[in-house]
Amino acid sequence: MPARSLYHAGMEAWIDSHCHLDFPELDAERATMVAAARAAGLSHLLIPGVAVVHFPRQARVADTYGFHCAYGLHPWYPHGPDDLDRLEDWLQHPGCVAVGECGLDKLRGPALEQQIALLEAQLELARQRELPVILHVVKAHEPLLRLLRRQPLPAGGVVHAFQGSAELARRYLALGLNLGIGAAFTRPNARRWQAVLARLPLEQLLLETDAPALRPAWVDQGPNRPDYLPAIAEALATLRQQPLADLLRQTRQTTLKCFPRLREQHGS
Ligand SMILES: [Zn+2]
Numbered sequence: 125m126p127a128r129s130l131y132h133a134g135m136e137a138w139i140d141s142h143c144h145l146d147f148p149e150l151d152a153e154r155a156t157m158v159a160a161a162r163a164a165g166l167s168h169l170l171i172p173g174v175a176v177v178h179f180p181r182q183a184r185v186a187d188t189y190g191f192h193c194a195y196g197l198h199p200w201y202p203h204g205p206d207d208l209d210r211l212e213d214w215l216q217h218p219g220c221v222a223v224g225e226c227g228l229d230k231l232r233g234p235a236l237e238q239q240i241a242l243l244e245a246q247l248e249l250a251r252q253r254e255l256p257v258i259l260h261v262v263k264a265h266e267p268l269l270r271l272l273r274r275q276p277l278p279a280g281g282v283v284h285a286f287q288g289s290a291e292l293a294r295r296y297l298a299l300g301l302n303l304g305i306g307a308a309f310t311r312p313n314a315r316r317w318q319a320v321l322a323r324l325p326l327e328q329l330l331l332e333t334d335a336p337a338l339r340p341a342w343v344d345q346g347p348n349r350p351d352y353l354p355a356i357a358e359a360l361a362t363l364r365q366q367p368l369a370d371l372l373r374q375t376r377q378t379t380l381k382c383f384p385r386l387r388e389q390h391g392s
Contacts, residue, residue, distance in 0.1 A: 136372035137167040138357060139379045139386070140350045142225075142258065142284050142304055142332030145171050146178065146185040149336040149347045158189050160351035167376065168386050169350060172225040172258050172284075174198035176207045179214050186219055192386055194222035194258050197242055199233035208245050215253050221385040223250040224258025225284060228268050240267060247275045256382055257281035259301075265292050272299055282330055282382055285338070287317045290324075297328050302382050304332045307340040307348065307356045309363065322364050330382065331357055331375045 140161070145154065161169070171182050173195040186193045195214040197203045215223065226246040228239050250257045256279045261268050265288060276299070283296050284304035293303060309318050333356065336347030340356050357375075361368040380386055 135165040135354070136369045137165050137376060138331060138353060138372045139168040139170070139376050140166060140333050140335075140353050141170050141282065141330040141379045141383075142172055142306070143169050143335045143350045144174075144337070145169060145189075145191065145335070145350065146182040147336050150349070153347075153349070154185070157349045157351045161349075161353070164351060164354045165372075166350065166353070168192065168379070170194060170221065170379075170383065170386065172196065172222075173214075174225065175201040175203065176210045176214070179210075179217075183217060183219065192219050192221045192383070193217070194224045195220055196222075196224040196226040196246060196258065198225050198260060199227060199229045199239045199242070203242065208242075208249075211246070212249055215249060215255065220255075221383045222256045222258050222281065223247075223253070224281070225260045226257065227260035228262075228264035229260065230263035232262070236264065236267065239264075240271065243268075243271065244275065247271070247277065250281075251275070251278055254279050258304075259283045260285070269295055269299075272301075277301070280382060284332060285334055287314070288320075290320045293320065293324055297325065302328045302330050302378060304330045305360065306332045306334045306338050307352070308338060310341040310356065310359050312341065318363055321360070326364070326366070326371065326374050327378060329375055330379045331360075331372075 169191040171186050171193045182193050226243050257277055280300050282302040282304045286303040287308050309321050333348050333350050333353050335349050339348035358368055361371045
């Protein structure tokens, strides 16, 4: 089991900056995994949105545990003509800290032009509301970077689940964006990504599980879980040859800077 050595008092607090805690795959174990994550030092958890129909469930789960949400229209999910208006309402919900996740995916979802239009509208909402953005991007870095140059993000954001080249990382970082790092690097065949990740500036990295997706390589079955994050962080600290405490402290600081509203309390 991962994280066993890390469950001790005095460990640096950490944040899971991207966890779909509301997804039904986590229903059975949700309370247990949140308790385990808290015991291991979890201070905040951000539940990203994917579609309007899920937003009430997301808000409920966030309220139950005192966590926060982002709301956005993810390219994998179908969206109705009124969903942008409804998203705008949800962005005013207490506990909302960002727009997302939204983005571009060449491997899944509707035609890219359609995805670009939906993303443009959401970037505009983020600009109006002064909210940071959580970006999902698969094989569409050039169109995304073009869009971001045209529509800069005044409140910044994060490219979540990033695992691109050093050059791509440099271009996102130059735009002031952060990179969300999950367990993808723990796979033995991720050598090239590991080499890039070892050299990225710690000040612009956020930790995320993306649970229930993307479990670490040492876990054979079941969904990914937020309480796996300390072990993922430990593996990252080893890869980067830096103390785990520094990595947890800096990524937490960066996450709170990226999502300033995370500091605000909410809940029912
Ligand atoms: Zn996600």
